[in-house]
Amino acid sequence: MAFFAHIGTGFALKPAAPKAPVILLITAAMSADLVCFLLMALGVAGESILAWTHGLFIxxxxxxxxxxxxxxxxxxxxxxxxxxxxxxxxxLIDFITHPMYGGDMKPDIPLFLEGSPKVGLGLYGNLAAAIIIDLAVLAAGIALYVHYRLSQAKPPATSPGE
Ligand SMILES: [Zn+2]
Known part of the structure; x- marks a missing residue:
C-alpha cells in the first residue's frame, strides 16, 4: 500500500533515468501492489499473497x-x-509503512517466502502521519519531475550580445 508514495517514487526517479518513460517507472514502483491486487482478484488468499508480492527476497x-x-x-x-x-x-516504502492498516498490526512483510520472519516498521500505526507522509512523497516526486521537465524545455541560454 502507501499508494501515493509509490507513484511519487516513479515520478522522482525520472530525472535520474531520462530514457525510461515515466509511466514505466510508476508502473515499476507500483508493480508489487498491482500483482497483489491481481492475485486477490484471482482468489488467491491469505499470507501467500504478501509473501509472493512483497517479500524482501521476491x-x-x-x-x-x-x-x-x-x-x-x-x-x-x-x-x-x-x-x-x-x-x-x-x-523500502512498504517496510516503513506496513503492517497494513486495519489488521492485527503485526509485522506482515516476509523476508523470504511463506513462513519466514516478517518485518515492518509500522508507520500505519499512526494513520494521520502515514497519510501525510504518503502525500508528501507524492508531492515531492511530482515536484522533482516537473522541475526536470521544465529544465528540459528551457531553450539554451543565449550569450550576451547575440
Ligand atoms: Zn505494497
Whole structure:
C-alpha cells in the first residue's frame, strides 16, 4: 500500500533515468501492489499473497527481472537500473509503512517466502502521519519531475550580445 508514495517514487526517479518513460517507472514502483491486487482478484488468499508480492527476497528478484528486461527493451542500461530501483523502492516504502492498516498490526512483510520472519516498521500505526507522509512523497516526486521537465524545455541560454 502507501499508494501515493509509490507513484511519487516513479515520478522522482525520472530525472535520474531520462530514457525510461515515466509511466514505466510508476508502473515499476507500483508493480508489487498491482500483482497483489491481481492475485486477490484471482482468489488467491491469505499470507501467500504478501509473501509472493512483497517479500524482501521476491522484491529483489522482481527488481532484477523487471530492471533487466526494461534495460534490454529500451536499449539503455541506466533506464534498466532505475526501473529496477523503482521496483525495489516499493519494498523500502512498504517496510516503513506496513503492517497494513486495519489488521492485527503485526509485522506482515516476509523476508523470504511463506513462513519466514516478517518485518515492518509500522508507520500505519499512526494513520494521520502515514497519510501525510504518503502525500508528501507524492508531492515531492511530482515536484522533482516537473522541475526536470521544465529544465528540459528551457531553450539554451543565449550569450550576451547575440
Ligand atoms: Zn505494497
Amino acid at each position: 522484491s529483489g528478484v522482481w527488481a532484477l527481472v523487471f530492471g533487466f528486461t526494461s534495460g534490454v527493451i529500451l536499449k539503455n542500461a541506466r533506464a534498466g537500473v532505475f526501473t529496477g530501483i523503482a521496483v525495489f523502492g516499493h519494498w
